[in-house]
């Protein structure tokens with residue numbers, strides 16, 4: 001279980017994270033979405049005790065990271081690449097980490113197989129591809145068999161096969177009752193993977209809910225072709241819709257398909273095509289992060 005409550009971090013006049021509150025619960029994969037510089041890494045670093053909050057609390061299994069008795073057994077993290085020494089083999093890296101964190105060394109071989117590095121276990125990490133380094137980082141995070149997994153942009157550097165593998169691994173972790181928090185700057189990249197979504201922009205949370213509610217919240221767009229496009233454009237606008245065109249068809253938002261059909265019928269314009277576009281995830285995401293923050297903080301930045 002991850003709980004972030006009123007978490008704030010200021011760097012001089014920059015409020016990197018501003019009163020952020022959300023939770024990630026066991027049995028579900030939570031996506032932490034935001035554009036570059038929105039405050040994701042700073043939030044995750046505060047969760048992991050690497051950055052001290054200006055105010056607020058970040059709890060893992062009900063305690064701040066620094067108060068966890070066996071941190072590696074409670075939380076595993078993939079924060080950045082290059083954590084391994086380039087001259088070490090993958091196996092040596094995991095052995096060193098097991099010694100440092102008190103993890104069971106018997107887990108190393110099964111873990112190497114689980115992340116698909118068994119054949120590369122004796123290779124120098126310096127010769128690993130970006131995707132292989134990500135796999136080693138995931139294995140390192142899993143060493144202590146933690147219930148909570150925190151991954152900062154783990155899909156970077158993974159090819160489609162690697163992303164499918166990561167999806168299955170994280171879903172399995174959640175199915176077994178684990179908590180997963182995974183960050184990305186691409187919603188589409190996480191769409192097949194996450195149950196809940198937290199969207200952050202300029203350091204503040206803009207949206208936190210199950211992913212399916214995000215789909216439901218998007219007003220879908222209609223694509224309409226009819227005999228008299230100019231007249232249709234006018235009657236749709238008069239009904240309060242926003243109308244645009246791609247050169248072939250009208251693109252109408254703010255009306256249901258039923259309303260649009262009725263309006264065209266009343267205007268006596270035959271319709272040749274009426275289709276509902278599925279909401280585009282990336283458009284929904286960009287719409288949310290580019291909207292102004294819901295509440296403006298007037299107090300001076302400390």
Ligand SMILES: Nc1ncnc2c1ncn2[C@@H]1O[C@H](COP(=O)(O)OP(=O)(O)OP(=O)(O)O)[C@@H](O)[C@H]1O
Nearest residue numbers: 011014016034035036037038039040041042043185
């Ligand atoms: N140590 C620091 N000193 C000063 N400013 C910082 C520091 N760390 C982060 N920031 C600023 O805080 C803001 C949030 O940065 P952060 O790295 O948390 O964003 P992010 O969402 O993880 O972005 P990215 O996807 O690019 O990693 C940015 O404006 C960044 O410049």
